[in-house]
Amino acid sequence: MKKILFILSIFIYTSSLAQTESTFDEKLAKELGADEYGMKTYVFCLLKTGTNTKATENEQKIAFEGHMQNMNKLVKENKLIVAGPFYKNERNYRGIFIFNCSTIEEAEEWVKTDPAIIANLLEAELTLWYSSAALMKVDEIHDSIAKTKI
Template identity: 80%
Template sequence: MKKLALLLTLLFVSNGFAQTESKFDEKLAKELGADDYGMKTYVFCLLKSGNNNDATENEKKIAFEGHMKNMNKLVEENKLVMAGPFFKNERNYRGIFIFNCSTIEEAEEWVKTDPAVKGNFLEAELTLWYSSAALMKVDEIHDSIAKTKI
């Protein structure tokens, strides 16, 4: 019985503490498009190796330079929240994009602007994803911790 009383007391105290420590910022939540849980819908894009095996090294180079420029453009337009490559792996996974939109169709239009996808060097698989709206601040925070800019 003492254990139950102690457990209930700890539960009550911890719940009370959590409620009094809330730092909810309604303005920021609205700015980031957060729901009541601080979450929002994105489109997650898995980039895999494409089937273009006939291109020259120069064609690949041009396509991937365009890929980087396109990513930067999408970031500036607030369309691309996060991107990054995978290390070499046996599944031919190359990287990810997380798009700031809530429909596959919209993300498909943005993926089509990528020269590496257009040239079949990369293949994109898209799916809806539900995650923290705080991801919208990653680029801003990253800029303040990166010594070297890409």
């Protein structure tokens, strides 16, 4: 009986290995800019509270409305791949951007178009980041699962 269970477990294990083999989609990998590992370089942006503590409530409102409009513009231009706020925290972290570029200099140019950053209500820290090229599909997938649009 032990022999049968052992053979059965070997069979199940090898069957599961065969099912986990991936099918490489060369066309999709090329479309997303993936390297041989399915990865690519992005610029990760950590948004922190800026140094401007004297802005009026109205100035803040206008700057953050512009911040949202600018983000939407960058998404449409395929420059901003992922963005989102952090919950309130002690580190003054406000949110992140993941930019579809491979140099800090290019991301700096895009950051300079953000009204909340221009007004020093937010500060941006940029660093190169290596991650899955599949992130390029986040917006497309999100649109199909979001019942309410922002």
